[in-house]
Every structure is written in C-alpha cells, then in structure tokens.
Amino acid sequence: MITFFRNIFSSKIGLFLTMCFVALIAIAFASADVTGSGAFGGVTGSGTAATVGDSKLTTSELNQSVNNAFRAEQRENTGLDLKTYVEGGGFDSILDRLVNSFVIADFGNKYGMTAGKRLVDGEIASIPSFQGADGQFSEENFRRALQQQGIKEQQLRDDFTRNLLADQLLPVAGFGASVPQKLVTPYASLLLEARQGQVAIIPSAAFVENVKPADAALAAFYSKNGSRYTIPERRSISYALFSKERFNETVKPTDKEIEGQYNLDKAKYAASETRNIDQVILPTEAAAKALADKVGGGMSISAAAESVGLSSAEMGSVSKTELAGTTSQAVANAVFSAPSGDVTEPAQSALGWHIAKINDIRTVPAQSLEQVRAQIVAELSRDKIDEALAELTVKMEDELAAGSSLADVAEAEELKIESTPMLLANGQNPQDPNYRPIPEMQRILPVAFQLDDDSDPQVVEIIPGQQYAIMAVSEIAVAAPPPLNSIKDLVARDYILEQGSQKAKVVADNIVKQVSDGTSLSKAMADAKVRLPAIETVKSTRAELARQSQQGNVPPPLTLMFSMAEGTAKSLKAPQNQGWFVVNLNNIDRGDASERADLLSATSGQFKQVFGNEYTEQFINAMKADVGVEKNEDALTALRNQLTGRTR
Incomplete structure (x- = not known):
C-alpha cells in the first residue's frame, strides 16, 4: 500500500513504455558517452539470445545493452560492480525490455506498420552528441561516435525503428481506461489517514564493551563482510591536451589567399x-x-x-x-x-x-583591400585553424588505430603527457579525499572507463571544435576490498558495532514483547536497566509519507508504522548497525475522502494510469503470443556467467 501511494505522488508507476531501447539510447549517447560491446571483455559471439517472430536478439546486442545500462547506473552509484548489477536483476530487466521491443516491432511489421527512413533520420539528428557546434546534425560526429563505440549504423537505425513502432502501437492500448468510483473512494480516503505512535532507539553503542577485538574475530568478520569495504574499479589515465591555440602562430593566410577572398567578396566591400x-x-x-x-x-x-x-x-x-x-x-x-x-x-x-x-x-564608401585586410586575415585564419585542428585529430585517430602509442603521437606533436592517480569513475581518488581532477576529466573519464585494458588510445573531444585530448588507460584496478591491515581500525569499529547491535536486538525484542503484553513503552524501556535515549512521539498522514518518499527522506520507523496494526509494536534494525528501533502504533485516525472532489479526481486519474499501464502490459503479452517468443536459455546462462565471472 505504501508503494502504491508513493507511486501516485511521484507519477512514476511502472509504465511499460519504458521497456525498449529509448532509455538505452539516451544512456548511450547523451553527452557523447556511449559504450561499446567490448567494454567488459569478450562478447559471446553473435549467437541468438532470443527468437522473436522473424527476428533474432543476439547475445552481442544483449551484452552491449547490459553494459550500457550498468555503466549508466554506476555513474550514480560508484560502488556498484557488474556482478552485483547482473545478480540484482539488471540482466533480466534489460533482457525483458529488449524482447518487448522486438515483439512490438515484429508485431507492427506483421500487420503493415512502418517507421519511414525520414522519421528515423529525424530521431537520429536530434541526439546532441551527433550535432556540431552549430546545433545541426554533423556527419563527422555521427561516424566518429559510432566508430569509437563499435556500434553499426544499421543497428542504431533498427533500434529507433522499434521505438517509433512502439510509439504508434502502445499509447492506444491504455487510452480511455475507466475506474469505478467505489474503488477510488477507499484509496483516496487512505491518503487522509493519520497515525500516531512512539519510536524508541536502542543504540548499539550502549552495549559496546571497551575490549579490543581478537585478530581472528576481525579476520572472520572481514571475510564475511568484504563486499562492504569494496573499492569500486579505479583507473589511472595518461593524457595530453591540445587546442586550436597551437596553430595561432603557425597557420596564417598568404597574400594570394587574402587577395582572392577580397575579390570573392568584392560586392561586400563596394560602396x-x-x-x-x-x-x-x-x-x-x-x-x-x-x-x-x-x-x-x-x-x-x-x-x-x-x-x-x-x-x-x-x-x-x-x-x-x-x-x-x-x-x-x-x-x-x-x-x-x-x-x-x-x-x-x-x-x-x-x-x-x-x-x-x-x-x-x-x-x-567603398573599402580597399588594405582597409579590410585585418578583417579578412582574421576570418581566413579562423577557418584555416579550424581546418588544421580537424586534420590533426583525424591524423591522430588514424595513427592510433594503426598501432602508434600515446607516447609516439604526443612526441610527434610536441604534447606533454600527464597522468592521473588511480581514480574512480566519478573522478574521486580514494587515497586522497582532497584530490580534485582537472575540469577536462569530465569528458575524459566517461570514455576512459569504457575501454578495455588493451584498447587503443583515443582522441577525446573536450570543447567541440576547440579543445581535444589524446588519452589511454595506464592501469586498471578491479573492484575489490583493500587488505585488512589497511583498514583494520574501520573494520574493528564495525565489528564492535555489530556485536553491540546483536545485544541491542535482544533488548529491543524484549521491549516489543512487553509492549505487546500490555506494558507501556516507557515502562518497558525503564525495565531494560540500560540508559537509553528518550522516546519520540510521531504523528503523520499517508499523504505526508508519500511526499517524503518522493523526496527520498522517509525515516524507516515511519514507513514501518504505516504497515502495522493499531495497538502493536515491532522492532526494526537501524542502518549500519547503529542499533534497533522499537515502533509502537497507538492510534489510527481513518480518513474519509467521500466529500473531497479534488482528491477523488486526482486518485481517479492516477488509477486510470495504473489501469492503462496494465492494459498496455496485457497488450504486449498478447503480441508475444501472436508473434511467438523463444529464449535460448543456454546462451543466456553463458552470457550471464560471463558477465558475473562465473565458470559455469
């Protein structure tokens, strides 16, 4: 129920329209940060992951999409590793989205629906990373992005075609969904429901013994909880920056070019x-x-x-x-x-x-050549410098692709190579909290963290048409916990807190039992014979809970209080072994929305969205039955094992 109302207020109820490649393409190309299919080692060939009607979803496509989505998630959660992402449902979620997108496209094609080339061209041209400095589609940027990321143009076009067919088919499925008023009123009334209770904290610190933990106990604790201390993947990056200013003194127009431009623009300078x-x-x-x-x-x-x-x-x-x-x-x-x-x-x-x-x-009056020489020189110089910079980047890309090293190219172009310490994907240095990367790293890091350890150095655009970098990954440290001795004090603190948390749980469970038997919470706390913090009285409504949930700051005890029966008490573990909460629900004030037309209308609208989404999901299931879907479980298992590092 809490989840339902959280969704009502956030308006993000599991819409199936998000299932296809739209999100993946946005992840892939926003800010020119796309990932290639080889970012995590060998791709499982081009085998078939699933057959959908007359189409085949290859393991290569699935692998690429999972890697794309993982990298996007990792930028928000730097501690996330691929194994955790896959085993946490990321793999299955991406697989379902891709299968659904293939189903919709195959169904549309089967019954004569199309997405024309011009429409697909328009969608591609709207991607910012494919646009030039003038905001228009740039063929050069388009080809470079596809080449850098190992994505074929036809693959991209197929993705957009599937999306456009989904845009045509899915909206009609949930259009006009209606909801009975008798269903709306009880749920709208719940939004007005108010609850009052008490929350007590039984802190782990109250049970901590001032005794140094044994090394063997620490080692066992560390072995069991190693993932808690895992440092995400880090990379050291070598790079050299260069910009158009390097040509300011070397690229100048000749007198012949100046005179030719003047003659070409003679009408411009006439009286x-x-x-x-x-x-x-x-x-x-x-x-x-x-x-x-x-x-x-x-x-x-x-x-x-x-x-x-x-x-x-x-x-x-x-x-x-x-x-x-x-x-x-x-x-x-x-x-x-x-x-x-x-x-x-x-x-x-x-x-x-x-x-x-x-x-x-x-x-x-008419202007002579000498009068406008400076203006012409500035215009020609700008154009020639832009051309020289473009030629240089192409030359560097060709040399790096042909096997030249970063050092070779930098030496030939008289560029200074710099190196970073081992950095996380967000630019932080775990060994130095005060470290701040150069601003250019905002563009370099996303590319660097897509490369394999044996990838060629890359040319990275920092400021379009103005500044670039050549870069290579010098060293990769995979995600792993550090040696115990390097964080022994931290592990000891966590171990002590866990021991205290276990004792706090015993006390919390005893207090819950006493309150359930009719003892007041204050007396049960006093009978614990331990100095504990004061009890806090809590009062809130479901609507307020939903608003707090939307903002991401709902206290866990409050969430628990709205899932309890009146007159009951429950215990809840506090985050990071800080202790245990005891939640006692004293009173529930039922709401009545029967006279609240505004609330009834809003709830009805949200229910229509829920019903519409359900109709859409059922429509997709019907399309699956119509075109047929067959998953290759052996290939899926092999790819899942490859991504998680399992041998079988």
Whole structure:
C-alpha cells in the first residue's frame, strides 16, 4: 500500500513504455558517452539470445545493452560492480525490455506498420552528441561516435525503428481506461489517514564493551563482510591536451589567399547606400498620389495613412537591392531617387501602389583591400585553424588505430603527457579525499572507463571544435576490498558495532514483547536497566509519507508504522548497525475522502494510469503470443556467467 501511494505522488508507476531501447539510447549517447560491446571483455559471439517472430536478439546486442545500462547506473552509484548489477536483476530487466521491443516491432511489421527512413533520420539528428557546434546534425560526429563505440549504423537505425513502432502501437492500448468510483473512494480516503505512535532507539553503542577485538574475530568478520569495504574499479589515465591555440602562430593566410577572398567578396566591400523609410501601400495610383499630396502638404505619413483607414509601415534601413527584392524595381528606383525628407512618386509592385517618406540616407564608401585586410586575415585564419585542428585529430585517430602509442603521437606533436592517480569513475581518488581532477576529466573519464585494458588510445573531444585530448588507460584496478591491515581500525569499529547491535536486538525484542503484553513503552524501556535515549512521539498522514518518499527522506520507523496494526509494536534494525528501533502504533485516525472532489479526481486519474499501464502490459503479452517468443536459455546462462565471472 505504501508503494502504491508513493507511486501516485511521484507519477512514476511502472509504465511499460519504458521497456525498449529509448532509455538505452539516451544512456548511450547523451553527452557523447556511449559504450561499446567490448567494454567488459569478450562478447559471446553473435549467437541468438532470443527468437522473436522473424527476428533474432543476439547475445552481442544483449551484452552491449547490459553494459550500457550498468555503466549508466554506476555513474550514480560508484560502488556498484557488474556482478552485483547482473545478480540484482539488471540482466533480466534489460533482457525483458529488449524482447518487448522486438515483439512490438515484429508485431507492427506483421500487420503493415512502418517507421519511414525520414522519421528515423529525424530521431537520429536530434541526439546532441551527433550535432556540431552549430546545433545541426554533423556527419563527422555521427561516424566518429559510432566508430569509437563499435556500434553499426544499421543497428542504431533498427533500434529507433522499434521505438517509433512502439510509439504508434502502445499509447492506444491504455487510452480511455475507466475506474469505478467505489474503488477510488477507499484509496483516496487512505491518503487522509493519520497515525500516531512512539519510536524508541536502542543504540548499539550502549552495549559496546571497551575490549579490543581478537585478530581472528576481525579476520572472520572481514571475510564475511568484504563486499562492504569494496573499492569500486579505479583507473589511472595518461593524457595530453591540445587546442586550436597551437596553430595561432603557425597557420596564417598568404597574400594570394587574402587577395582572392577580397575579390570573392568584392560586392561586400563596394560602396553602398541604405535608406530609412516609412511606406504606405494603396490600391490605385490615384489614391497613392492623393496621399502623397497630403504628406507633401505637411501631414505626417502615419496621420495621412490613418485618414484613409490605412497604416504606415516602418521599413528601417534597406539597400536598393533588398527593397527591390521585397517590393519591385520600380519602387526601389523611386525610393533611391528621392532626396532625404521627401515623399516618393507612386510606384507599383505586385501588392499595389507604394509611396514612401525618406527619413534618412546613409552612404558607405567603398573599402580597399588594405582597409579590410585585418578583417579578412582574421576570418581566413579562423577557418584555416579550424581546418588544421580537424586534420590533426583525424591524423591522430588514424595513427592510433594503426598501432602508434600515446607516447609516439604526443612526441610527434610536441604534447606533454600527464597522468592521473588511480581514480574512480566519478573522478574521486580514494587515497586522497582532497584530490580534485582537472575540469577536462569530465569528458575524459566517461570514455576512459569504457575501454578495455588493451584498447587503443583515443582522441577525446573536450570543447567541440576547440579543445581535444589524446588519452589511454595506464592501469586498471578491479573492484575489490583493500587488505585488512589497511583498514583494520574501520573494520574493528564495525565489528564492535555489530556485536553491540546483536545485544541491542535482544533488548529491543524484549521491549516489543512487553509492549505487546500490555506494558507501556516507557515502562518497558525503564525495565531494560540500560540508559537509553528518550522516546519520540510521531504523528503523520499517508499523504505526508508519500511526499517524503518522493523526496527520498522517509525515516524507516515511519514507513514501518504505516504497515502495522493499531495497538502493536515491532522492532526494526537501524542502518549500519547503529542499533534497533522499537515502533509502537497507538492510534489510527481513518480518513474519509467521500466529500473531497479534488482528491477523488486526482486518485481517479492516477488509477486510470495504473489501469492503462496494465492494459498496455496485457497488450504486449498478447503480441508475444501472436508473434511467438523463444529464449535460448543456454546462451543466456553463458552470457550471464560471463558477465558475473562465473565458470559455469
């Protein structure tokens, strides 16, 4: 029930629409951080993980998708390792999502639904990592990203095609779901339910003995709880930075190039004249002449236009060519032959007859080559430097792909190689809490943590079109707990707390028993003969619990209190062996939402979403039955074992 209301307030009820590759592609390509299928060692070939209708999900695709999702999760939880992720349901979740996406696509194809190439192109072009500095799709960035990550273009297009077919099929399944009011009212009322109780803490520290633990006991404790102290995978990275500034003094345009650019843009530097005008367009020449006479007689052009039910338009400063292009050559000739302050003779365009008031005339004399040389040099230098930088990155990529080392390329280009200490994926140094990586590591680290230990060095874009790095992984330390002696004090503290927690549990269970037998919580605490913290009175509603849950800060005792029967007591272990809670629920105040139209409407809306999701899930199950799904359990077991490091 708690979970249901948490979902109502967070509006994240298990929607099956999230099942396919959409999330995986977003994970893969956001911020240019995609993972290749070889990031975790050998891929289980291209065997078949599952057959869906006429399509096959390969073990290679499944392996790649699991690795992508794991890396994304690991960025949020740096202590996570692949084995824990797979065994915690990550593998099965990704498999189900992929199978569902294949099912939807195969079903759509079977019944004549399509996602055209142009639609797929639009989806691909919208991915930020495939765009250039101008925000437009960049073929170069697209090819580079696919090559770096070992992803084939057709694979990406197939992914998007499946997504687009899902967008067409799934929304209709849950559309128009309705919910009986008799079902809505009890659940809406629960949101108004209030509970009052007491919470006591039995701290482990109250039972700690001031005795040094035996080495054998510590070793046994450490062996049993080694995962608690595991340091996530760390990597040392060698890198060399370079930017477009390296070409500032070496890349200069020649006199011939400067002169050629000047001649190419000669019209740009020729003498020019612009005129600031207000104009009125009339239906006949006679009407235009009459209006021109009014303006010539001293009336403003705007007032004259208003007198005949029209309005004047401010054209601003325009050249003769621009004006001719928007009106006609006759209008442009009339405007540019009249002196400043005058009204033009009527001239015709496709829109009617124009008269214009000349507000201002500005002339710009022709500019010689010497006058604009500095401007041309700056423009040509910028373009040549951009070209030189692009050529350099391509050259480096080719050399690294051909087997050149990071040191070879850096020496040839006179770059200084730097190295980091052993870092976590988030840039932290476990050996030095004060260590701060250089800002460029935000772009380098995601790429570095996708590479195998034998991968080629990579060229990494730091600032698009401006700064790059060549980098290689120097050393990899797999996730593992450190030697006991290096953290002996920490392990000893945890061991002592666990021993105290075990004793605290005995006391907490005894207090719960006494309260269940009718003793007050305060008396049961006093009878424990141990100095304990004061009892805290707690009162809350389910709605408040749901709001706190959405924010991720619900105290565990409060969650427990809303799952208990009135007049009962229960114990709950505190995090990190800090002790035990005793929760005593004294009173439940039932809510009544029958008169709360707002709450009933909101709850009904959320139920419709739940029902719609259920219909969608059942629709997917029906599609599975229609197209047929067959999983290759042997291949799945082999891949699961490979990812977790098992031998069988």
